[in-house]
Amino acid sequence: MKQNYNKPLPKRLLDKFAPTFSEGGKLSWLHSFYEAMETFFYVPTDVTKKGSHVRDCNDMKRTMFMVIIALIPTILFGMWNIGYQRIDGADFNIWQNFWYGFWQMLPSILVTYVVGLSIECAFAQIRKEEVNEGFFVSGILIPLIIPIGTPLWMTALATAFAVIIGKEIFGGTGMNIFNPALIARLFIFFSYTSSISGEAVWFSDARTGATPLGELANVGTTNVSMLDAFIGTIPGSVGETSTLCILLGAIVLLATGTASWRTMVSVFVGGLFMGGVFNLLAPAEPQTATELYMSLPAWQHLLLGGFAFGAVFMATDPVTSAQTNCGKYIVGFMIGALAILVRVFNTGYPEGMMLAIIFMNALAPVVDYYVVQANIKRRNRRAKKVVKA
Amino acid sequence: MRVFFVSGENECITSKYQPNLLTYLLILTDMSKVIKLKKGLDIKLVGEAEKSVLALPIGERYSVSPLTFDGVVPKLLVAEGDKVMAGDVLFYDKAHPEVMFTTPVSGTVSAVRRGEKRKLLAIDIAADAQQNYKPFKTNLAKASREEIMATLLESGLWTMILQRPYGIIANSQDTPKAIFVSGFDSAPLAPEMNVALADDMKAVQAGFDALKKLCPTVHLGLKAGEKSILEDVKGVEKHYFAGAHPAGNVGVQIHHIDPINKGEVVWTVAIQNVAIIGRLFLEGKLDMTKTYAVVGSQVAHPQYVKALVGSSIADVIMPARIKPQSGGSSFRIIEGNVLTGRKASANDSLGCYSSQVTVIPEGGELELIGWLAPRFHKFSVSRTYFSWLMPKKKYDLSTGLNGGVRPFVVTGLYEKYLPMDIYPMYLFKAILAGDIEKMENLGIYEIVEEDVALCEFVDPSKQDLQALVRDGINLMIKEM
Numbered sequence: 001m002k003q004n005y006n007k008p009l010p011k012r013l014l015d016k017f018a019p020t021f022s023e024g025g026k027l028s029w030l031h032s033f034y035e036a037m038e039t040f041f042y043v044p045t046d047v048t049k050k051g052s053h054v055r056d057c058n059d060m061k062r063t064m065f066m067v068i069i070a071l072i073p074t075i076l077f078g079m080w081n082i083g084y085q086r087i088d089g090a091d092f093n094i095w096q097n098f099w100y101g102f103w104q105m106l107p108s109i110l111v112t113y114v115v116g117l118s119i120e121c122a123f124a125q126i127r128k129e130e131v132n133e134g135f136f137v138s139g140i141l142i143p144l145i146i147p148i149g150t151p152l153w154m155t156a157l158a159t160a161f162a163v164i165i166g167k168e169i170f171g172g173t174g175m176n177i178f179n180p181a182l183i184a185r186l187f188i189f190f191s192y193t194s195s196i197s198g199e200a201v202w203f204s205d206a207r208t209g210a211t212p213l214g215e216l217a218n219v220g221t222t223n224v225s226m227l228d229a230f231i232g233t234i235p236g237s238v239g240e241t242s243t244l245c246i247l248l249g250a251i252v253l254l255a256t257g258t259a260s261w262r263t264m265v266s267v268f269v270g271g272l273f274m275g276g277v278f279n280l281l282a283p284a285e286p287q288t289a290t291e292l293y294m295s296l297p298a299w300q301h302l303l304l305g306g307f308a309f310g311a312v313f314m315a316t317d318p319v320t321s322a323q324t325n326c327g328k329y330i331v332g333f334m335i336g337a338l339a340i341l342v343r344v345f346n347t348g349y350p351e352g353m354m355l356a357i358i359f360m361n362a363l364a365p366v367v368d369y370y371v372v373q374a375n376i377k378r379r380n381r382r383a384k385k386v387v388k389a
Numbered sequence: 390m391r392v393f394f395v396s397g398e399n400e401c402i403t404s405k406y407q408p409n410l411l412t413y414l415l416i417l418t419d420m421s422k423v424i425k426l427k428k429g430l431d432i433k434l435v436g437e438a439e440k441s442v443l444a445l446p447i448g449e450r451y452s453v454s455p456l457t458f459d460g461v462v463p464k465l466l467v468a469e470g471d472k473v474m475a476g477d478v479l480f481y482d483k484a485h486p487e488v489m490f491t492t493p494v495s496g497t498v499s500a501v502r503r504g505e506k507r508k509l510l511a512i513d514i515a516a517d518a519q520q521n522y523k524p525f526k527t528n529l530a531k532a533s534r535e536e537i538m539a540t541l542l543e544s545g546l547w548t549m550i551l552q553r554p555y556g557i558i559a560n561s562q563d564t565p566k567a568i569f570v571s572g573f574d575s576a577p578l579a580p581e582m583n584v585a586l587a588d589d590m591k592a593v594q595a596g597f598d599a600l601k602k603l604c605p606t607v608h609l610g611l612k613a614g615e616k617s618i619l620e621d622v623k624g625v626e627k628h629y630f631a632g633a634h635p636a637g638n639v640g641v642q643i644h645h646i647d648p649i650n651k652g653e654v655v656w657t658v659a660i661q662n663v664a665i666i667g668r669l670f671l672e673g674k675l676d677m678t679k680t681y682a683v684v685g686s687q688v689a690h691p692q693y694v695k696a697l698v699g700s701s702i703a704d705v706i707m708p709a710r711i712k713p714q715s716g717g718s719s720f721r722i723i724e725g726n727v728l729t730g731r732k733a734s735a736n737d738s739l740g741c742y743s744s745q746v747t748v749i750p751e752g753g754e755l756e757l758i759g760w761l762a763p764r765f766h767k768f769s770v771s772r773t774y775f776s777w778l779m780p781k782k783k784y785d786l787s788t789g790l791n792g793g794v795r796p797f798v799v800t801g802l803y804e805k806y807l808p809m810d811i812y813p814m815y816l817f818k819a820i821l822a823g824d825i826e827k828m829e830n831l832g833i834y835e836i837v838e839e840d841v842a843l844c845e846f847v848d849p850s851k852q853d854l855q856a857l858v859r860d861g862i863n864l865m866i867k868e869m
Contacts, residue, residue, distance in 0.1 A: 011757075020561070043760060043789075044790065044792065045789070048790055053730065053747075053749065054720065054727045055791050056849070057759075058771035058849045059792025059849050060760075060795045062761070063798070063799060065760070065761065066773050156455050317567075322800075323801070323814060324800075376831065379810075382650055
């Protein structure tokens with residue numbers, strides 16, 4: 001076959017392999033994978049057929065990619081923090097810490113993507129649809145929210161569970177009820193509780209250490225300074241420790257309009273509100289762990305555990321959050337408030353954010369239902385008024 | 390003496406609009422107010438029409454296509470070789486035999502074009518050099534509602550009166566709540582009525598007088614902050630709208646003036662068609678002359694062209710000319726604007742509902758990792774691109790889809806481009822589910838395709854939302 005050298009190299013390669021992957025070709029069962037690669041390199045050359053002849057140049061790939069860009073500070077810091085938090089190596093410089101963490105993280109990231117994308121491709125192939133971009137984001141979120149050192153087979157199993165049960169059985173990206181990344185974390189925490197106990201979610205190599213939240217839940221206090229918690233030099237899941245980096249990500253998401261500010265702000269407001277209520281209710285001289293926990297200043301809650309990460313990257317998932325603007329305020333607020341409620345009262349399970357988001361994922365359609373119902377009532381009232389007049 | 394400004398959420402005289410005291414009093418006594426729309430989007434494109442109007446002489450071939458009219462099943466009354474006068478009936482609607490479709494020119498039926506299953510595509514008429522007009526009895530001042538209606542039906546101009554809900558030709562048995570006319574077109578590169586109707590104001594007034602006989606309440610939507618020649622129209626209720634497209638869509642105006650409830654019917658007429666109706670009653674003959682804006686980045690000399698409805702697009706584009714295309718690139722001719730128009734070929738004819746012809750480049754160029762590129766030459770409402778930093782820049786957009794089709798993912802986006810109290814995504818999902826009651830409850834009666842065109846434009850999931858809405862409307866028509 002004559003090669004067309006006017007075309008750039010990736011296009012020539014794609015064209016060369018096109019027959020192999022298309023129907024009748026040797027690898028036609030990998031067609032969805034080929035198509036994903038093709039659309040990754042080249043925007044589909046399709047032109048509009050129906051409706052509006054011109055279209056906005058934004059697409060799902062770019063929307064999803066913005067979330068990954070927003071995650072970059074968190075990812076880089078998290079890798080460094082893995083090295084920084086380990087005890088045995090003592091004096092590492094900044095690069096050694098980072099490389100140590102990088103090599104800890106890499107297998108987990110690779111496993112998540114390989115497992116997740118394979119399943120996505122398989123489903124796309126069966127449904128004869130294009131592979132969705134949703135897993136770009138879920139695939140990086142999962143390694144960031146599960147404990148570092150989680151055995152790779154467990155990561156693989158959790159990812160498979162999240163993609164199949166959390167997403168694909170509902171019809172794929174856009175149809176799922178729960179945030180797939182959180183489903184992965186949920187799976188690990190409830191299926192392998194004994195190997196990863198709630199209070200000791202941090203271990204790298206020989207070290208197992210308690211997170212500040214674990215300490216708070218058990219003794220009611222933590223000796224972690226709030227500045228450390230803000231910058232992130234504390235133990236915890238890779239993504240969640242640095243509130244500073246998460247805020248950088250939030251700025252990217254809000255400036256580009258990728259995530260809803262309504263949800264994000266409401267989660268923080270809800271958290272502050274619930275924390276404030278507990279502060280008021282806390283006895284003057286707290287005795288028990290719970291009472292001590294209740295007196296933790298509300299703003300400190302926002303810096304600890306997965307609160308900020310959940311608020312910025314998880315609660316704002318457009319598919320599983322509320323879909324109406326009014327619903328977003330309500331669901332966001334409830335996530336923030338519930339997260340603190342679970343934290344303070346459920347000593348056996350120190351991290352409330354995941355449960356709060358999953359719970360509100362389930363309730364978001366109900367909230368939306370009532371918001372939309374109000375619109376319907378307005379319309380019907382208008383009609384009745386006319387009939388009377 | 391002090392001048393009172395009407396102000397508030399929906400009642401505000403915008404600062405740009407500085408009429409004199411007399412106009413103020415007129416506005417206030419007219420009970421008019423400015424309705425400010427915060428939602429919407431003006432897509433700024435290159436290729437705006439120069440404000441010069443060129444009147445075309447009678448061309449060689451004209452055609453009328455039943456496909457222009459949604460839901461009409463034509464019954465043909467002419468055959469090839471028949472002689473017709475301007476205003477003679479070509480076909481009628483089988484479901485509503487009183488609705489006639491007439492020829493805009495006199496001449497000989499040169500072809501009856503049919504498609505698959507003998508579907509009637511178009512009737513071609515070779516025009517006479519000297520036009521003959523079928524006479525219509527008209528006495529606007531004395532005519533009753535029934536007489537006006539009969540004249541409109543007979544002349545074929547009834548087809549210019551559309552009904553909401555559904556956006557189809559009005560049913561002459563109905564008594565509408567009101568008639569709505571939008572006095573401006575806010576779509577990209579749309580014609581300006583001050584240019585298009587400059588010599589037609591007598592006909593416009595006569596048209597409104599005729600419409601008032603059909604229904605005493607006639608609303609006219611005007612653009613706030615602009616001196617419109619339609620300001621002088623008498624006997625109608627004027628409303629002023631400020632804001633971006635779709636402020637000029639009659640559906641949006643209806644929603645803010647007197648929304649349609651279940652069981653109600655309103656009629657709408659395009660403003661240039663009001664002039665055509667007026668001409669019928671002034672002159673007693675069918676003169677379907679319209680001013681089309683020939684626009685778009687691929688037009689060499691964008692301008693206004695006066696031509697008859699039914700003119701071939703090639704004739705209308707001819708004086709403005711299409712730019713020479715470099716190797717491999719091609720263009721798309723659109724009858725209408727880039728958001729709601731119909732893809733057409735040069736041989737097609739202009740229907741009676743459009744008022745512009747747009748020519749833009751056909752897309753489909755290779756773009757390496759385009760979704761990651763800055764794409765300075767493309768437009769997006771998303772701040773992940775840079776067009777929000779250049780609000781005044783005009784774009785040369787092509788027909789590229791710019792991405793793959795996906796399910797609904799992003800939320801809260803459609804709402805920003807539909808200035809109505811409607812939850813578009815819930816309505817779309819109700820249509821997908823075929824749930825009649827939900828569609829009704831969520832506002833299907835208040836919209837037609839053009840109202841969701843901007844939702845479709847901004848959609849990162851690249852779904853065909855206008856086609857979806859039409860499917861929903863067709864389902865409603867079938868089931869109700």
